[in-house]
Amino acid sequence: MLLRHHTLPPRHRLLHSFSPKGHQPPPPPHAAELWIAKALASAAFLRPHSLPAFRGVAPSPLAVAAALHLAPCADSALRLFDALHSPSLSVTPSEHSYRHVIALLCRSGRHGDALRLFDQMTDQSGYFPDAGFLSFLACSCTSAGLLDGATAFLSKASQYGCSIEPYACNRLMNSFIDHGRALDAIALFERWIQEGLYTPDVWSFNVVIKGVCRVGDVQKALELVERMDEFGCSPDTVTHNILVDGLCRVKEVNKGREVLRRLQRDGVCMPNVVTCTSVISGYCKAGRMEDAMAVYNDMVGSGITPNVVTYNVLINGYGKAGDMKSAVGVYQQMMLRRCPPDVVTFSSLIDGYCRCGQLDGATGIWKEMAQFHIQPNVYTFSIIIHSLCKQNRSEEALGLLRELNMRADIAPRAFIYNPVIDILCKGGKVDEANLILMDMEEKGCHPDKYTYTILIIGHCMKGRISEAITFFHKMVETGCYPDNITVNSFISCLLKAGMPSEVDHIMLIASGRASSSQKVSSPLSQSLDISVAV
Template identity: 75%
Template sequence: MMAAATATAAAAAAAAAASASSRKPLATSTSPMPARFSVVLCLRLPHHHPLRRLFHGPSDGPPPQLPSPSQASELWIAKALAAATLLRPHHLPAFRPLSPSPLAAAAALRLAPCASSALSIFTALHYSPLFIPPSAHSYQHVIVLLCKSARQADALQLFDQMTTHCGYFPDARFLSFLVNSCTCANLLDASAALLSKASQFGCRVEAHAYNKLMSLLIGYGRMHDAVALFERWVHDGVYSPDVWSFNVVIKGVCRVGDVQKALKLVERMNEFGCSPDTVTHNILVDGLCRVNQVDKGRQVLRRLQTDGVFMPNVVTFTSVISGYCKSGKMEDAMAVYNDMVESGMVPNTVTYNVLINGYGKVGDIGSAVAVYQQMMLRRCHPDVVTFSSLIDGYCRCGKLDDALRIWNEMAQHHIQPNVYTFSIVIHSLCKQNRSEEAVGLLNELNMRSDIAPQAFIYNPVIDVLCKCGKVDEANLIQKGMEEKGCLPDKYTYTSLIIGYCMKNRISEAITFLHKMVETGCSPDNITINCFISCLLKAGMPNEVDHVMFIASGGALSSQKMPSHVR
């Protein structure tokens, strides 16, 4: 009975609103029927139901300005449509004799409390049973709500329906919004497809949207896709690239070592009224240095200094210095550094780190320390990379005590070592058979919650303990390694297997070999040959076939193992 009354009230409300729109309006009166209909529906809603806002305005403040009767009728029809769709959708056919307008349908969509409700109202009003022709504003309103609710897939489906079936084309602003929403949701292919259709829609999107998409594609390693899209968009005249556009693409091709392609792109900038800026030259110089064409990078640097149009900055100089340091040409690197200082450029921490690391790699720790001292004199604050490079340089020269002194000096600068600093010192301690100190540093590392342990840090400690015959202690290190969520690798298992073999504990060595195979870590020839050699030295030639069987992925069975092995 109540449902029938609701449907009757809804139809009556709509009919009253429709008839009110055809009569001459009264300035101070409105139709009483919509108000009565709102009371009926509100009585059926819970107190905190979001749909109550369809019928109640704000309780405080000045009274709202009364709309015209035609607007009021459309508003009340919209309220009735929204309420009936969300509460009693099977009563919607009662509205068909009234032929609701697209304006009322659009207003009903705006009354929806969320994206799901808006999509439900859109589907109910524009399809069966009412078939109200949808407007472009209705489509765009629902698409915006869906995008803001992270439902880009539904938004794209509705957008395709809007453009393909209804022939509504977006403007540049709306298309930019949709592209940006898909890009932020990592739907990069969808964004590329939308931008490629901009010319079909007759709108011109700003270059910012294209640049952001290409930058993300390159960031995800899809450089070739980014370059292909760039060339297609330029060829089709979809957009006019700016300096940022070229910088993004040039950086991408330089990252994969295609410097010749980068140089061709620089030459094409004039076609679009663009000129290379400092960022362009920095990218180009860095790209040349990455492919070991440091001399050409230095030529570009000198040309910039000579022309004076775009002065090189600290990034330009540091790129050339880094290129020479990686090639071991420290004299050339220092010459560029001196040129940098003479030109009035102030080196930064990265510049000094590159020089210190370069001198450390070639074994010239004295020069590395001299650069560090100059860095401190210029009041350039060191970081963890600075100290890690110094420690590595001392360790390469066999001066482990000096490396430990630098390690302690880090604390005075309130700098904590990172995973690579730990790795350098632990590895050097193990090389000098100072296993107790290495284990102490490893325990200190395990107490750091901000460092994810890696197998290459544990392996030297396990290896040196096994070589010293402390296999049980090495096994404890391996168990602690797994408790920290760090899986052993091939080198971990090989050290343990050989260590147990050297202690003539063959059964435990075979257990580790089986565990190694079970975890998907295939032993290499070095592991198998060392194991076989240990078996032969232990006078157990019959176990060679058994070890080969396990190494090939065979299941370990205690029944197949001879008693003396068990």
């Protein structure tokens, strides 16, 4: 009856569902063993209490391995494994059974159970992993974010009589860097090389060079490039891209350009668009636009096609330098070379026009975006709304804010709302500012300390002191603590309004010696609002 409930998979699937690098699957089981395997798997899945009845059958390790391959999921495989090797059945687990179940558990994200079984495999059963299986386990832990666990496994490679495969170490070091632990990656690289646990390849050096550049140690990066020859490696284009980018990030752009020139001169490892764009970006950030364009012209002259990032970097650089004629010239080159612009292109142009005070140019670019079916992002909105507010064009800013609120794909941020709230408060329109605050909160956007400071001072200027006090308490209660500017400005308003008791309370809250819920009674705070001159 049990056998009809479980279908045996094809033999090739049964034997090869997990075969880690360097590990050979067991020989195919005989027909009788396949029948036992099917019965075991069915019993474990449908009637686990009946498993002890198989003690008299004495299933072989091959039958057990086949049964584990029949398990429909990692949980069933682990339950069957534990039952088969419990005292009631006392089947000696095979190395292949361990490996298969551990792999299933890892692929199901159950690394705790996988590591427990791995310890049992090595400590109790005496099976040691080979380099392939150790790498698989370490990479699985790395993907799950268990970086220290993966490090512990690979560090024991010599105890297991195997070496570390470079790709496993490379993935681990790369994850350390991506998690902001570049120094751990560098230390690991140095230690494992010194201990002879693994031989690094080009990828290894590229990863660790990226790590040292992240922490700003470009000299160390240059030393690592020199060391590559010791291990039979030669720097490739990726190596040079990382190195050039690292040099430019620490403002050593001239050195980055020298590396670029050397590559072009030697011709062994040719630079690509990433290499050139890194140098161009470095010059743009330094405001050296002539040098940036010189590299761009060399790049085009050598047959390297600029991409959208290259053009965006140049447009942004010219915009920040206030040279919108050149920025538009680069944009036109971009169109002539049939390189489609993106939201960053238009945002950079809008930002450049706004910096130059040419808002009509910025709004023209805003409209041009629609022709390319490109939607502005949160930063595009922020740039133009802020500039409109600076020029006191509040109605246009409010219109864009309403457009933003209709966009379900954009999560609003406080820095977008703050300029609008500020211009309304300065114009005495505190009720409209309060409505903007309500819209902001309805969209799930939490006010920041600047929002509250603007509202507190704005209500004081309008003479609505009690509302200003309410905003201050709300600010503190929501965990948004005021800075000295907020406190000093508010205290100045309260003193001008003749409210010393409230001043004492505000100072106690600001110093952390009182909570906002501990109200201080003040006759003036209960009277009509008093207008103050700020």
